[in-house]
Amino acid sequence: MTSQMGDPGQLGHFGSFGGQFVPEPLMPACIELEAAFRDAWSDPAFVDEYRSILRDYGGRPTPLTYCKRLSEELGIELWLKREDLAHTGSHKINNVIGQALLTKRMGKKRMIAETGAGQHGVASATAAALLGLECVVYMGEVDTVRQVLNVFRMELLGARVVPVTSGSRTLKDAVNEAMRTWVAEVDTTHYCLGSVMGPHPFPWMVREFQRIVGDEAFGQCNQAFGVPDYVVACVGGGSNAAGMFAGFVDSTAKLVGVEAAGGAAISAGSPGVLHGMRSQLIQDDMGQIQEAHSISAGLDYPGIGPEHAHLAEIGRAEYVSAHDQEVLDALQRLASREGIIPALESAHALAWVLRAAGKEIPAGSRVVINLSGRGDKDVAQVLSILKGESA
Amino acid sequence: MSAPDLATTLAAAKASGRKILIPYVMAGMTDDWIEVIHAAFAAGADAVEVGLPFSDPIIDGEVIQRAAIASLDRGTTAPSVLAQLAAEVFAGPIVVMTYFNVISHLGIERFCGLAKEAGVTGAIIADLSLEEIGPWANVGDAAGIATVMLVAPSTPVSRTKLIAERSRGFVYAVARMGVTGVRSELGGDMESVVGKIKEASTLPVCVGIGVSSPEQATSVAAVADGVIVGSALVQRLLDGQGPQGAAEFIASLRQAI
Numbered sequence: 118m119t120s121q122m123g124d125p126g127q128l129g130h131f132g133s134f135g136g137q138f139v140p141e142p143l144m145p146a147c148i149e150l151e152a153a154f155r156d157a158w159s160d161p162a163f164v165d166e167y168r169s170i171l172r173d174y175g176g177r178p179t180p181l182t183y184c185k186r187l188s189e190e191l192g193i194e195l196w197l198k199r200e201d202l203a204h205t206g207s208h209k210i211n212n213v214i215g216q217a218l219l220t221k222r223m224g225k226k227r228m229i230a231e232t233g234a235g236q237h238g239v240a241s242a243t244a245a246a247l248l249g250l251e252c253v254v255y256m257g258e259v260d261t262v263r264q265v266l267n268v269f270r271m272e273l274l275g276a277r278v279v280p281v282t283s284g285s286r287t288l289k290d291a292v293n294e295a296m297r298t299w300v301a302e303v304d305t306t307h308y309c310l311g312s313v314m315g316p317h318p319f320p321w322m323v324r325e326f327q328r329i330v331g332d333e334a335f336g337q338c339n340q341a342f343g344v345p346d347y348v349v350a351c352v353g354g355g356s357n358a359a360g361m362f363a364g365f366v367d368s369t370a371k372l373v374g375v376e377a378a379g380g381a382a383i384s385a386g387s388p389g390v391l392h393g394m395r396s397q398l399i400q401d402d403m404g405q406i407q408e409a410h411s412i413s414a415g416l417d418y419p420g421i422g423p424e425h426a427h428l429a430e431i432g433r434a435e436y437v438s439a440h441d442q443e444v445l446d447a448l449q450r451l452a453s454r455e456g457i458i459p460a461l462e463s464a465h466a467l468a469w470v471l472r473a474a475g476k477e478i479p480a481g482s483r484v485v486i487n488l489s490g491r492g493d494k495d496v497a498q499v500l501s502i503l504k505g506e507s508a
Numbered sequence: 509m510s511a512p513d514l515a516t517t518l519a520a521a522k523a524s525g526r527k528i529l530i531p532y533v534m535a536g537m538t539d540d541w542i543e544v545i546h547a548a549f550a551a552g553a554d555a556v557e558v559g560l561p562f563s564d565p566i567i568d569g570e571v572i573q574r575a576a577i578a579s580l581d582r583g584t585t586a587p588s589v590l591a592q593l594a595a596e597v598f599a600g601p602i603v604v605m606t607y608f609n610v611i612s613h614l615g616i617e618r619f620c621g622l623a624k625e626a627g628v629t630g631a632i633i634a635d636l637s638l639e640e641i642g643p644w645a646n647v648g649d650a651a652g653i654a655t656v657m658l659v660a661p662s663t664p665v666s667r668t669k670l671i672a673e674r675s676r677g678f679v680y681a682v683a684r685m686g687v688t689g690v691r692s693e694l695g696g697d698m699e700s701v702v703g704k705i706k707e708a709s710t711l712p713v714c715v716g717i718g719v720s721s722p723e724q725a726t727s728v729a730a731v732a733d734g735v736i737v738g739s740a741l742v743q744r745l746l747d748g749q750g751p752q753g754a755a756e757f758i759a760s761l762r763q764a765i
Contacts, residue, residue, distance in 0.1 A: 128639055138608055138635045140567040141671070142660035142685055283573055289564065296566045301686040303662060390609040390635065391564060403585045404613025405563040 122366045129317020134423035137316040139393045146303045151318035175204045181337035186454045191474040197488040198334045207490030208357045209240035215326035217244035220307040227251040227306040231295040233288035234414035235267025237311030242276035252276040255295045257287035285408045312354025313422035316393030324359040331364020349373045350487040351465040353416035355425045357489035372434035375469045380409025382421035383429050383436035396423040412441040413461035439468035460490035511598035514630035515654045515677040522712040527765040528734025531741050534559040534575035536584030547751035549599040552762030560586050560606035567634045569689030571739040593626035603630030620651035630654040630677045661697035672709035679705045681715045689739045691718040702732045722764035729765035
């Protein structure tokens with residue numbers, strides 16, 4: 118049987134979504150990259166190097182943790198896939214190691230990347246340092262101010278951070294600027310896209326580099342109890358969810374993606390074309406793209422990966438959303454009950470589970486959340502919000 | 509209300525040996541953008557490229573981005589632009605330039621209907637690749653809208669042939685790898701891109717992206733059938749030079765080719 122998250126073919130279509138909507142100067146690079154990835158991913162030596170680095174350097178496999186106290190409180194069995202324990206603090210490392218290796222394999226010496234909160238930027242800078250590549254990260258000017266420590270981290274790692282001053286000066290514009298730069302430097306430079314978005318082959322390639330999360334979790338669940346009833350992950354562009362879902366899509370588990378309420382591309386969006394892909398987008402009635410707003414910069418993207426739009430359309434996955442306040446509550450509850458401070462992004466997934474346990478999620482269900490990242494980067498922001506609340 | 513047909517006009521220009529000049533104007537960027545189009549034709553433009561603004565223009569540099577934002581801030585929409593064009597009689601053909609979401613969100617059939625009523629006979633859709641052109645192509649052809657395709661320095665020869673076959677009206681030769689904008693030098697790619705297209709097609713070949721001065725226009729005209737000038741004109745309009753400033757600049761380009 119072919120997987121429901123399989124090879125999307127040479128044109129990268131997921132049902133009516135995906136594709137390659139880029140200006141002609143970039144098309145040859147997309148075609149070259151698709152061929153290079155296809156070749157590398159079927160080369161055991163490449164796959165072995167990728168897995169070895171993630172094991173010996175990245176800290177894989179990450180554990181599957183049972184949440185005893187929260188499970189008792191909620192009346193369900195709650196498990197966490199601990200991507201917060203991966204090197205650099207999130208699942209982002211899985212993708213960048215893959216793409217950095219591919220960059221070298223294509224004979225390029227330079228990577229550019231976009232970043233919102235800074236997680237993908239830090240991961241890209243890390244992979245570039247490890248493999249001896251030059252790295253330039255495009256980051257919205259607004260985000261460089263909000264995430265000043267991550268800017269410094271990237272610089273410590275040897276990357277150059279370029280503040281983007283066009284448009285809304287956030288993630289969407291960082292992607293625009295990275296693509297504009299890629300046009301001019303495509304001969305020497307790989308664009309290390311951070312999520313399952315953009316033109317083919319990125320949505321497929323990034324999902325494949327992230328499926329190690331789902332494959333591991335599937336095996337770990339199997340060993341612990343069997344197949345879970347629910348697999349839940351937060352979704353911005355959707356790379357941690359895509360990797361997680363890929364491990365469970367052909368099982369009986371229900372798949373749930375949790376978007377930020379202020380950037381819910383599936384429930385509040387409509388089909389459109391942006392950043393090289395056809396997907397669900399938050400746009401006005403004339404097709405102009407709107408800004409997304411939430412407490413977590415990593416989910417502030419007005420679109421979603423095309424494969425998620427497809428999984429929603431065929432009903433294989435369900436997409437819900439969480440509000441800022443319940444996300445803050447979820448973060449504090451996981452911290453106080455289990456001793457784990459999640460990233461604000463990942464706290465969206467938990468927020469929905471807290472709301473749905475005993476309701477949409479029947480009592481006694483086995484629920485696995487992909488805890489995509491750790492919350493250290495968000496502690497200062499959470500502090501200032503909570504202080505503001507009590508004042 | 510009407511404008512001459514793009515493909516017919518440019519084919520005739522090429523046959524007569526007249527070099528083609530296509531200035532670019534961002535629709536709705538100023539109050540007098542329609543007058544700028546009339547002034548452009550009066551100053552020697554063979555066709556005018558009319559930009560329909562999009563929030564995320566990934567092939568455009570800073571100048572066109574600023575014009576797009578200014579236009580969107582003024583409330584410009586694709587239907588409002590096409591309605592304004594429909595009320596005019598132009599001395600030369602109009603080719604619109606935009607991004608696919610502006611068209612697909614409106615609906616391809618509806619867009620083509622409005623464009624046809626507006627007298628638009630050409631479309632450059634920056635992010636619509638050969639791979640994804642299917643749903644658009646037949647509807648555009650049926651509405652008499654010539655789909656102008658881009659060939660870049662990075663485009664291989666075999667792919668150039670496929671693109672040239674699918675292109676209508678003219679083939680847009682991308683002068684250099686990069687986004688739109690004023691450049692002091694055109695670089696060495698331009699001649700080989702034009703040569704590649706000429707091998708594959710008898711359509712007129714017009715060069716754009718980075719062409720900004722009369723001197724550059726002269727060197728382009730020496731190898732290609734035509735010149736497209738965008739950012740350098742839009743910058744003048746952003747500076748408030750208006751239809752008269754546009755006309756003087758376009759006349760200087762006309763003279764140079």
